[in-house]
Amino acid sequence: MAVYTEVSDADLAAFLETYDIGGVRALKGIAEGVENSNFLLHTDAGEFILTLYEKRVEASSLPFFLALLDHLAERGLNCPRPVRARSGASLGHLSGRPAAIVTFLDGVCRTRPSVGDCARIGEALAKLHRDAADFKGSRANALSLSAWPQLFAPLHFCADDVEPGLAAAIAAELAFLKTSWPRDLPRGIIHADLFPDNVLFLGEEVSGLIDFYFACTDDLAYDLAICLNAWCFEPDGGFSLAKGAALFEGYQSVRRLTPAEAAALPVLVRGAALRFVLTRLIDWLNVPAGALVHPKDPLEYVRKLRFHQSIGDAKQLGFRPE
Amino acid sequence: MAVYTEVSDADLAAFLETYDIGGVRALKGIAEGVENSNFLLHTDAGEFILTLYEKRVEASSLPFFLALLDHLAERGLNCPRPVRARSGASLGHLSGRPAAIVTFLDGVCRTRPSVGDCARIGEALAKLHRDAADFKGSRANALSLSAWPQLFAPLHFCADDVEPGLAAAIAAELAFLKTSWPRDLPRGIIHADLFPDNVLFLGEEVSGLIDFYFACTDDLAYDLAICLNAWCFEPDGGFSLAKGAALFEGYQSVRRLTPAEAAALPVLVRGAALRFVLTRLIDWLNVPAGALVHPKDPLEYVRKLRFHQSIGDAKQLGFRPE
Numbered sequence A, B: 001m002a003v004y005t006e007v008s009d010a011d012l013a014a015f016l017e018t019y020d021i022g023g024v025r026a027l028k029g030i031a032e033g034v035e036n037s038n039f040l041l042h043t044d045a046g047e048f049i050l051t052l053y054e055k056r057v058e059a060s061s062l063p064f065f066l067a068l069l070d071h072l073a074e075r076g077l078n079c080p081r082p083v084r085a086r087s088g089a090s091l092g093h094l095s096g097r098p099a100a101i102v103t104f105l106d107g108v109c110r111t112r113p114s115v116g117d118c119a120r121i122g123e124a125l126a127k128l129h130r131d132a133a134d135f136k137g138s139r140a141n142a143l144s145l146s147a148w149p150q151l152f153a154p155l156h157f158c159a160d161d162v163e164p165g166l167a168a169a170i171a172a173e174l175a176f177l178k179t180s181w182p183r184d185l186p187r188g189i190i191h192a193d194l195f196p197d198n199v200l201f202l203g204e205e206v207s208g209l210i211d212f213y214f215a216c217t218d219d220l221a222y223d224l225a226i227c228l229n230a231w232c233f234e235p236d237g238g239f240s241l242a243k244g245a246a247l248f249e250g251y252q253s254v255r256r257l258t259p260a261e262a263a264a265l266p267v268l269v270r271g272a273a274l275r276f277v278l279t280r281l282i283d284w285l286n287v288p289a290g291a292l293v294h295p296k297d298p299l300e301y302v303r304k305l306r307f308h309q310s311i312g313d314a315k316q317l318g319f320r321p322e
Helices: A009-016 A057-074 A115-131 A143-157 A166-180 A220-231 A241-252 A259-285 A298-310 B007-016 B059-074 B115-131 B146-154 B166-181 B219-233 B241-252 B259-285 B296-308
Strands: A024-029 A037-043 A046-052 A093-094 A097-103 A187-190 A200-201 A205-209 A216-221 B026-028 B035-044 B046-052 B091-093 B097-103 B187-190 B200-202 B205-209 B216-219
Touching: A009 A024, A009 A093, A037 A143, A057 A097, A057 A115, A115 A187, A115 A200, A115 A205, A115 A220, A115 A241, A143 A187, A143 A259, A166 A298, A187 A220, A216 A220, A216 A259, A220 A241, A220 A259, A259 A298, A259 B216, B007 B026, B007 B091, B046 B216, B059 B097, B059 B115, B115 B187, B115 B200, B115 B205, B115 B219, B115 B241, B146 B166, B146 B259, B166 B259, B187 B219, B216 B219, B216 B259, B219 B241, B219 B259
Parallel strands: none
Antiparallel strands: A024 A037, A037 A046, A046 A097, A093 A097, A187 A216, A200 A205, B026 B035, B035 B046, B046 B097, B091 B097, B187 B216, B200 B205
């Protein structure tokens, strides 16, 4: 929900002169992307998304994100493709911010994903993992296991304001994850934030994966764990075995999980839940009273974490070993 | 800056089935319109703006606004044109809100209007007044002279928090306007909010007037006074005689001001300034501490009011009598 930086018509015209996509025909700030300012840009050459990168995004990672999108689009994945300026650069500067233009993708986010959607998401995620396999770039996951204790530190004394006992529950989970986290799983580029609002559908098909600004190098199965949490719980909070099974089936139609990955899943989904408990708590506790923008509920992910603490193996997530 | 209501893909699909514009291809919430939720909507038939009317807009006025747009578009004015559902209705319901689809207009808002832009705005405003002359609908101006004391009432004790002495200055101005406000000027439909962010330009031409949700029946010259305030002050706060002269010239190329209107202008611009001082003060004082959305500065309009209090006649606004 964000346009943090205004773009003057003169600045925009000068910026577009460094590209080969004609003059501006329309520019609308769009309510998408929490970290950046995004605009729908019409030029004589068609429709694009213009992104101004705000301070919360580390500028040193921008070349990684843009090169990754270039690589994936080249492989045929439906993702925004950076448009190069005449100089060949895909990263420029506009209104005092790093800025990029990417292609516009048709499609609409699912507000209530179906079992079939989950199968298609699994397939799309595996294709992303496959297509990124020969990508040369890498980026550490700034929000992985080693970062969680630091995220939790300032929450120690206020997490209980959100729910009594929450701080102790998080501390215990951190201790569990520290000793139980799997090692030596297959690694590669992961999206790390493939929630329903980052996937576009056109009819029944996935028409676009967007918002790669958490993409990083990490365990591939951890990406699947994030998707299980984001796509396979029902609005009433219950886990859908049918959706979980569909997600696994779609994923494995492209890339089979190793036995070690399957065995690690019950721990990975706990970590994937805790990661969003922590970041949502930070956002939740930092919102000024009465603000118009409501952050996402951290307790949704506390409930998901509790479900995962109650299960024994990946079969209870819908995984079916051969 | 607003998407207050989320639209589910299923609700949207059902809504579009009542129209003849094909299925949805993309939907993006846009950061436009303070009062409503606005979305850029792509369908098989092209691009549209979908608006969900939120509670702050009086539902009883929606048929007036949509009929006015229909009438103006029919006359050839560049404004959004309501798209009719198969039933013939241009107002429907979506996600629990009154909703309408209008045509999308190309163009970009001017962040730094030029003298030439002011001439074109004057001309566009006069065409709006001319084209609306035979429109059958009418709507009282809820933010006119008689409403200002009520707007000021809750501000009595807090206006001085914004600037010491401001409450007394507003009270004195209200008393002046009450005794000096002109009567029997030519009336008609006015836009009442034709600020630079409500005008689209394509190259040098005005390609669209948008956001008619303050449109009402009032003195035509009061609309010109609002535009003088919105378009003809420089960023440093000084009034530009050249821009004022251009605005008048553009306006009078289509519709000549009467002697009574010209004589009333110095009072009308004071009223037009005070109206925005009052509503901006309300927004300013109602913002929660630390909120992300910053309302517009009421003191900008206090300074404009002070300038108008210092002048003697319309010539000092750039008006040139024949």
